[in-house]
Amino acid sequence: MDFDHAALEHISWKRRLLDYLSHPDGHLRPSELSSDRNCRLGQWIHGEGSQYSKFPEYDALVKQHARFHRQVGGLVNGANLGLSVRPEAVLEEETEYGKASVEVITAIMGLKAKVGGGVCATAVTTESKETLPPLIWGKSYSVEVGKLDEHHKYLFILINILQTALEENEWRSTAEMVLDQLSDYSDYHFKAEEELMDRVHYPDLLAHRREHEQFVQRIAGFKEQAAQSFEIDSAAIVDFLRHWIVEHLQRVDKEYSSYMHAAGVR
Numbered sequence: 634m635d636f637d638h639a640a641l642e643h644i645s646w647k648r649r650l651l652d653y654l655s656h657p658d659g660h661l662r663p664s665e666l667s668s669d670r671n672c673r674l675g676q677w678i679h680g681e682g683s684q685y686s687k688f689p690e691y692d693a694l695v696k697q698h699a700r701f702h703r704q705v706g707g708l709v710n711g712a713n714l715g716l717s718v719r720p721e722a723v724l725e726e727e728t729e730y731g732k733a734s735v736e737v738i739t740a741i742m743g744l745k746a747k748v749g750g751g752v753c754a755t756a757v758t759t760e761s762k763e764t765l766p767p768l769i770w771g772k773s774y775s776v777e778v779g780k781l782d783e784h785h786k787y788l789f790i791l792i793n794i795l796q797t798a799l800e801e802n803e804w805r806s807t808a809e810m811v812l813d814q815l816s817d818y819s820d821y822h823f824k825a826e827e828e829l830m831d832r833v834h835y836p837d838l839l840a841h842r843r844e845h846e847q848f849v850q851r852i853a854g855f856k857e858q859a860a861q862s863f864e865i866d867s868a869a870i871v872d873f874l875r876h877w878i879v880e881h882l883q884r885v886d887k888e889y890s891s892y893m894h895a896a897g898v899r
Contacts, residue, residue, distance in 0.1 A: 634677045636745035637797040640738050641807065642674045644794070644814050647734060650705065657712035667706030669699040674737075690747045694740035701737050704730035727821070735787055735818075742790050767793040768875060776886045778893050781829070784822040785882060791815045792874045808859040808867065815874075816852045823849070826886075833896035835889050844885060848877060 634642065653661055669675045678698060685691040708730060711718040768789045775782050791814060798807040823845040830838045855870050893899070 634673075634681065636741055637794060639674055639677055639682070640741045640790075640794050641798065641811070642672075642677075643734070643737055643741070644810055646672055646674065648810055648813070650708075654708065654712050654718060657709070659713050661709050661713070663706040663710035663713070666709050667702055669695075669702045672702075674698065675702070685744055685748060688744060688747050690740060690744040694737065694744055697733055697736035697740050701730070701733035704728075704733055738790060738794075739787060742793070765796060765871070765875070767796065768879070774879075774882050776882070776893075777890050778829070778898055781822075781826055781886075784818075784825065785878075785886075787818060788815070788822065788878055791818060792871070792878065795874065796871045808865065808870070809856065812852065812856045812859060812870075816849070816856065819848065819852065829893065829898060830889055833889075833892045833898060835892045837888065841885060841889070844881060848881075851877075 665671055670679055675698060678695060682691070682694075708718045770786050770789050774785060776785070791811065795808070795811040795815065798811055823842075827838065827842055827845070830841060835841070851873060855873075859865055
């Protein structure tokens with residue numbers, strides 16, 4: 634398993650967990666799920682992945698993956714007792730479960746960057762094959778607000794993972810899975826960003842919100858295409874995402890930085 638597939642495995646595992654939380658039947662045992670060594674990612678981390686144990690990024694991955702599974706054990710225990718815990722998993726970015734999940738993927742991709750692992754994804758067009766480099770976070774993308782920069786970095790990671798999924802034989806199921814994750818996280822990010830803009834009385838909030846709404850509509854359309862169509866314009870999906878986030882960050886998001894700073898938000 635390489636780093637990109639490790640991230641995809643984590644996202645796929647979460648999707649299966651969410652399905653279980655919708656209809657818990659008791660077959661999942663909290664004690665087993667609380668262990669970070671029973672899932673495929675955990676087996677990779679403590680097996681093949683241990684070759685990277687000299688790096689601090691590996692230690693971060695071990696720590697966050699263990700933290701994630703402790704939260705999973707609690708969720709499944711609650712579900713098996715008949716409690717309504719699915720909302721906590723759906724609204725994941727606002728919970729310890731969600732924060733740990735984000736940190737797991739961030740740590741995987743941080744380790745990948747450290748050791749130079751993985752191969753650039755290939756976007757297939759109808760005319761030719763074009764190799765696209767991954768999106769790399771840099772200072773030019775920073776809005777100089779720590780919380781929002783972290784959100785944007787994670788969106789970069791998800792877009793890179795989706796781009797890598799173009800190399801998968803099972804593009805449709807993989808695309809649906811990653812698009813779901815991208816949709817959920819962007820919704821969380823947009824709400825947090827708009828709340829901060831409202832707090833600092835940013836004058837272009839409404840126009841900014843409209844751009845967010847248009848993005849959400851496009852993602853919904855891509856998800857519907859991935860779910861229903863036999864032919865998916867995968868290159869168009871990745872091209873839209875890459876161009877939108879880069880252009881939006883540098884043209885739109887940077888405009889609110891001075892208002893945030895003036896209000897003491899950094």
